[in-house]
Amino acid sequence: MNTSTATARALVSALLAAGVRDVVVSPGSRSAPLTYAVAEAAAAGLLDVRVRIDEREAGFLALGIAKGRRAAGTDRPVAVVTTSGSAVANLHPAVLEASYGCLPLLALTADRPARLRATGANQTIDDQSLVLSDVRERFDLTAGPDAAALAADVAATAVRLSMGEGFAGGRPPGPVQLNVQFDVPLVPDAADPDAWWGSKARLEREPVPLDSAFVRTVLPALAGEVAALGGDAFGLSAERLGGLLAEFRVPVLAEPSSPLLRSPHLVTDHTRVLDARGDLVERITDLIVLGKPTLSRQDQRLLSRPGLRVHRVQPDLDQVAGEEWQAALAQALPEVPAGRDAWTAAWLDAARTVQPDQHSAPPATRGGTPHADLDDDPAHLDDPAHLDDPAHLDGSAPLTGEAAAAAVAGAPGTVYIGSSNAVRYLDRVLAPGAPVEVFASRGLAGIDGLVSTAIGFAAGSGRPVRLLLGDVSLLHGIGGLLREAEEPLPPVQIFVLNDDGGAIFAGLEHGRPHLAAHFPRFFATAHGRTFAELARGYGWPYAVCRTTAEVGAAVATGEPGVYEIPIVPVLG
Template sequence: MAEQQVPSVSAALAVVEELVAGGVVEAVVSPGSRSAPLAYALEAAERGGLLRLHVRIDERSAAWTALGLARATGRAVVVVTTSGTAVANLHPAVLEADAAHVPLVVVSADRPAALVDTGANQTTRQVGMFAEAVRSSARMDAASPDALRAAVRRLLVAATGVRTGTPGPVHLNLELADPLVPAQPLAAVERVPAGWQVSRPEHPPAPLPADAGTVVLVGDADPATGAAARALAERGRVPLLSEPSGNARVGECAVAGYRLLLPGPLGQRITRVLCLGHPTLSRPVSRLLARHDVEVVVVGGGDRWPDPGHRVSRVLGAVELEPGPEGWLQEWLTADRELGARLAAELAARDGLTGPGLAAEVATSLRADDVWLLGSSSTVRDADLAPVWRSTGPQVHANRGLAGIDGTVSTAVGLALGTGRGVTALLGDLTWLHDANGLLIGPGEPRPDVRFVVANDRGGAIFATLEQGRDELAGSFERLFATPHRVDLAALAAAHGVVHRPVGSVAELRELLSRRIRGLELVEVRLDRSGRRELDERIRALA
């Protein structure tokens, strides 16, 4: 082929072909000179129908979009950048992918090693930039396409976790020398080398009796793990305590208000926790997992399992839970029904919508084929009080690996593009503003359908419920923690061509939520956070 005379393009084609052979079908790229060979190769593969390419101006948004695509599909997604500060902009998403076990493949273009530390333009030390956040990394040049292909295979094995059971990010740093463009336009890449496969042995489920005192606890988890947790609890007839993004707040064993019940008498009678996913959301759960009188058994989790309380005694690939006494489950369900009624009455007695009330309205509007993304801070905790779904629930996601607010808009876009469905994203105003560049999508790019339901209380309500919100610290609270702003969300939405829909009542909200999601839209719900601390205290007292 004519392009073989350009080593940088040959190397880029080898990388892209091997990624496709390993199952990659989505890639995100940002513009740059050093990464030009990779951009040309990806575009040629897209023209050949082998993958879908997404272009983003902002590398930070590109990485979070790729993370959203990987969350949606469960497959490794590639994000490509040029050299220099561009690579550093991927770091927040790489950290989240590491903690949340999301298969993200970073391919960074670099200058030849001889130029590092010489002051050459746009040259920095890219090797090791992500340190221990990546499962594996490789530093390669364009000298041997065969060596490149082998490196890509190793990296994909690490990213997908097929040997360890723990997916995560990997980093290929590719040194590319001039010339960086093909001698002539590349032909469409329509075929790649034969695929390859690596697998790991499956272990039979371990039998375990479901004694009174056993609960199934689900942290942040993908839909498959959530479904497995639900089946486990229902087979054993034990309470199912799931965070909103655990994809297990559904079924006859699910307990909606578990967070409020854990500090009480029922919670104190727990003797064994079967833990799935990554639980991080609430302090009552953290205290439960640190108790010395509770056996903590991790189910699944690969080679990286959660143990924040340092109490895990067993890590099992799978469990077969033998049915336990029905009375234990019924006590939890009865307490949950009574608590739910009191919570509904408390929220109904207040003027206007509250954070928990908004989350409940959004939750109850969603169906089995919907996709829900939750922002960090208050919104995901408000969703943790929403009613559970009794038969089927939506697919739920949240960036709970490190629980940051960054990248949420771009993650929602990636989820919508990856699932091919409309996504409802519930988030706060600061979270939406923090990643407003995620709305910056070029006119020729695939268009997502995302409804951003933004709880706009003009600041951060989460700190009002924490120690910083105590009355005696009120003097510095607004400036240092609430961080109020004067941004006109409607004007910012209009600047990006996003439809703005203000909401003034519960009836208006319900009507908007009933509509089909088309394109990008902002549903702005104004909330008053002045009484947030008092509301939180009253809700905790309900149990």
């Protein structure tokens, strides 16, 4: 057996033994030893493998599978295989999202032997193991007679590092790169044995440590005039924290993809309340924070309020050993304070009674000119009162983004929400008891790779998914619609809000009147495209939904496809 084949087989066998079950492959010659090993293991039923032509989309597909596995309670690393050269760099956006979104991703990048570096050799980067920043660790495996044994050891270490050791210890899950040098020959020999793999194993997670601050400051804070702020928690559950907040009747301010969204004391459209009720904000003594709240500037102002005690809770609290959890509660859990019901009622009443016009949220554009009265948060979001506008029912006027988001999220199921405006529309309309569970890519909150991520999420979680995103996001990630010729449509409905451009910029500083000359071309970026031919060209069913009833009907079918929803255009 040649060295490259032996190295690839040892690496894949070690990944199987460490619990890896999912691999995404992008085709290439230098990566052929890995591809053959992966293909043989898949043929034996040991791996679930998908193939993508574009390495960027392959990376996001793998990322989505990892996030779906986490949602399904089977958290484990997902591997993506690329050839050498610029192919590796195309993984970078997904690697960054995995790093800041704390997802276990293994980048298996093939390379030429070190002797060819700095020689001008084809598709050879001088040090390819340094191309991907923000990985938890990187390994550069040299070609040679010891490569197979080294690959097996490194693969097991890479799996462990990608899973991390817990947020409390500062070692959360994340991406790891295994850069593997392969020398010719790159294909198995005809005489090589067919069954070369060892036994596969389950990935057993060890409990994570409990942050000492939880006993010292978080639990005592429940006795004060406390509120909770929930950001995206990287797809992790929050059963324990959610139970405590419910028991202590803590008012909860939550982004759409926060697991705290299901709180019985959720403050609906909380950014509006933060703007309008400074009296309540000033009374908060302690703020319990879960995850990564980055969606609104109102939340950032709250976090930076002088004198406020901010207590951050580790997102993996549910993975702390049961004995340690119970000991913490016995040691420091206070009594529910007198007056708590009145405190929480004040927040919930504010959510019901603050009028929409108290929140600076006019449409951002009128007649193609950015609106002058701008908040310093995206301000083009229409008021919830407009959801029942008759024009939304008969199609005589474009839907607002909020009306469309409410219709997409109006039935039970799983919504994967895009960045930019889509998540903000949803934030304004989700109410306590909403029938959906929401996930998002909020590590870096980019618009790239959302189609592939949602498709991967559906595969990893085993759930049908509704992806809600904007037109610019879909154009940016249109390659995610491409799949293998024999691959069936995934159980994903793609709802695209088409306002012909980047409306979010109109609600930021870029929409100010003195910048209006530059806004249409450089920020609104009207493209004049619809998605019928693009969808059909990639082999996806297509339909247009002009009313909330049509959106609801499409949701009810559950049929995969691209559903275009024309909404109020950014330039009027």
